Amino acid sequence: MSAKRRQAIFTERCTGHNVAPCCLCGEPIHRHEDRWIVEHKRALALLGPDTNPNCAPAHYKCAEVKTHTQDLPRIRKAKRQQARHEGTKKPARGFQTPAGAVFDWRLRRYVTTV
Numbered sequence: 001m002s003a004k005r006r007q008a009i010f011t012e013r014c015t016g017h018n019v020a021p022c023c024l025c026g027e028p029i030h031r032h033e034d035r036w037i038v039e040h041k042r043a044l045a046l047l048g049p050d051t052n053p054n055c056a057p058a059h060y061k062c063a064e065v066k067t068h069t070q071d072l073p074r075i076r077k078a079k080r081q082q083a084r085h086e087g088t089k090k091p092a093r094g095f096q097t098p099a100g101a102v103f104d105w106r107l108r109r110y111v112t113t114v
């Protein structure tokens with residue numbers, strides 16, 4: 001993201017002179033004093049669009065918390081769901097052969113050999 005676009009997004013959200021609310025905690029951000037980033041309300045990895053309405057300024061610290069407590073776990077889950085959908089992930093727990101049993105093809109069931 002260009003510095004110009006970053007500032008433009010901040011300006012779009014301004015409620016006062018160089019002050020805009022944090023999109024996560026609601027507290028004001030001062031453009032030149034506070035450390036802030038442009039937060040994607042819906043993460044890019046979750047197919048959020050990279051458009052200005054999906055972006056808003058957030059305190060650096062607020063955004064770090066959101067990224068690690070909400071976005072990353074959801075992104076990991078989305079990747080697991082996609083892998084399962086594509087068939088590239090084995091089920092975590094399949095059917096386990098009972099101990100000491102073998103499959104009898106004629107009977108079409110497991111029989112114990114003991």
Ligand SMILES: [Zn+2]
Pocket residue numbers: 022023024025026027058059062
């Ligand atoms: Zn904040």
